[in-house]
Amino acid sequence: MSHNWTVEELSHWANIVDATARSFGLQPRQMDFVIVSPDRLIEIQAYNAPLGHAHWSRGKTFQVWQTMRDVKGAGALEVAFNADPCFAALRPDQSFVAQLVIMAHTIAHNDFFANNRWFAKTSPDTILNRLAENRKLVNAYMKRYGEKQVEKVLDAAHAIAVQRPLVGGQDRDWLLSYIIDYSPSLQDWQKDLCRVVENETDHFIWQYETKIMNEGWASLWQKRIVNALPITEEQRFEAKDWYAAITKRGASSAFGEAVNPYHLGFAIFEDLKNRWDAMAEGSFISNEENNDNDVWDGLNGTDKLLQVRSLYRDRRFLQDFLTQEVGIQLGLWRYGPNARGSQMVIVTDTMEEGSFENIRNELMRDCGLGSFPSVSIKDTNYKNRHEWLFVHNWDGRDLDVSYTRLTLMALFDLLGPVWLETRTRKRNAPYFYYFDGASFLSGAEGSSRSTLPR
Amino acid sequence: MSVRISDRRDEGPRFIQRDIKRHKALIHKNLMKRLHDLIANEEVISSEGSRKIRVKISTLKEPQFRFGHAPQGVGEGGGVRKGQQLPGSQPGQSQGNGQQAGSEPGEEIYEEYTVDEIFDALIADLNLPDLEPKVKGALELDRVSKSKGTQPRGNMSRLHRRASAKRRIKRRIAQGAVSAERFPFREEDLRFRRRVREPRPESNAVVILARDVSGSMSDEKKYISKAMCWLITKWVRRKYTNVKTVFIAHHTEASEVSEKEFFTRVSSGGTAISSAYKEAKRIIGEKYQPAFWDVYFVHCSDGENEDRDRDPALEAAEALLKFVKLFGYVEIKTTQSFIAKFKELAAAYLNFSAVSIKEKNQVARAFINMLSHINDGAEA
Known part of the structure; x- marks a missing residue:
């Protein structure tokens, strides 16, 4: 694709974008954009960084993204990396307006990395x-x-x-x-x-x-920043398409339509801003029945946004600020197996009485590290065999058995024979997996059908 | 503090090559698992060995604790109603839940393999009989010519310039005519490359393919027999320098046909498989005597055979078995199997092997079973 900008022009506008962001109160770090080749962009995606240690899984990710690009034409528009200065890769094949929106989006990520208190635990300078x-x-x-x-x-x-x-x-x-x-x-x-x-x-x-917050944050600010830029009406029109296109991205689920963090985060932040602006103008009276977070703290919309981006991460963000109104606006619903377990069906939607709490709780459980099973070490001398026993802290979601097997096989290489205790929806009692270097065994404790070593 | 932009679009990836190579090496094993589907692919079996085929292949799974198929989750987007089936979902099919951290772009990639590589992978792992072709010294149809030394006479195209020039110089020195201005070549100076014809150790095989053309032949049945023929022929070609193929179409009577006809001909009426075996035996006797040829016979059938042909078929099969290195009986999507009737023959003759195929993607497995069977026999 040919493009209608030069690096000098882009550089000029990048500074205007940065200054505009600051005028709204964002405090990004020094920003370094690098325009990279399509394959280099995918390499950065594969390492999640400009570089990383060698491992076959990176090669796999690279090949998968390359296939996505070549077959479906899909791919990232930018990759922002939490470093100081902040590093971001841009594509050479996007239009001027697209680059403006992407740069604004990226500078908002930069601001998030720099000011969210959880990121203070990282050392981006090194x-x-x-x-x-x-x-x-x-x-x-x-x-x-x-x-x-x-x-x-x-x-x-x-x-x-x-x-x-x-x-x-x-x-x-x-x-x-x-x-x-x-x-x-x-x-x-x-x-x-x-x-x-x-x-x-x-x-x-x-x-x-902070996936939902960070993507929501970038989606919100790309719009506000670019809307404030001195560009032509035609460019403004094109920019609008880009807001929608970028916010629509990232829906990645087996179910195609499951929740998109960009969209969800964007909707919550926007709602938050509107409510606080309304309260600041005195046109919105906080409802006694709502929780404490709706009590006006004297901040206007933008200041509230900045405060929330500094203090929160996703789970708490959903808990405090995902309202039923936003849920209805997004059309959130829960799915699960039907009564016979033969099909996945929609169980409830936000309109249904009392179902919103369930939906929000489920989102909170599933977000962030909650999308991975929680596992701890229970014993390092299990059954006096000098073998390690891990325990999966079951929360209603069963483990995938084939992945469990692979993982125990990998752990065997470090620790020798390994055990894993878990539960399943079918039987509410401890169930064990065991890998001894040769075979992968499983069973319930004491069950006659168990193949586990006694 | 100002935003910096640098232009590095001319630089390719810097670190990933090693990781891609490793992943490729690791998924090569996955190719094996995909082979059965691949062989069931028209593109593969109708292609030259060097032809590249794009293959959709699963990436390697990274060890990691993961949740099983999402039992529940949250979705987004209006226009749905309670009880509605989730779009595109099958229980147990999906992985991950609504909020998988990090974007999972899918687990499949495309790789290019040549048809030969695919075939190699198929036979590599299987401990197939290493065919020891008979060396048929007596049949020297094809000789190789090699240059070996020089000779005084020959075709000008084989003139050995250096040897000829040397001889001229020798003659000149012998004559003491060192300073002479002109010293032309004479015919006696000329030397020619000598060609010797050496018999090449020759191994000959003939693949005789027989097919029941009576009754209906669905595309799938046709496809399966085609794939089976392709596999057996390709395998034999690996081992022999000289491979011929013979096609026999039969219903109640059998005749040799062209390859094209073999796969397209249809006729109605009864079936007598004995006719095919007799025809094969006749052709062997006429053109491919076992002293000079290893014979591979494969018969594709749907299992139907007239009752009165039962004993003649078994007799003809037994007669044929004495002349062939492999007698493969392939039953495709059968409704009335004939395999059981071959039971005694199968026990008595190690070179007899019968397989049954119901689906396209069982072809490769059947092929392997057929060959492994005669392999076991060879070792027994």
């Missing part, structure tokens, strides 16, 4: 150096201990990297840390590799936890 060091270390170990040996450790470490509490929690809830500290069999170089993964996960995990 992340690029750390990634480079980690990459070097992994490459050196591959040379020294062999690609496959290193891959085994990384497979296992990646597998359980997100199984951790975000704050607090017991020792045994921090899977990777616990293994590094207490596995008797791990060698130093293997621990180093686990630390590489742990260190990088520390950086990336907050993105999961």
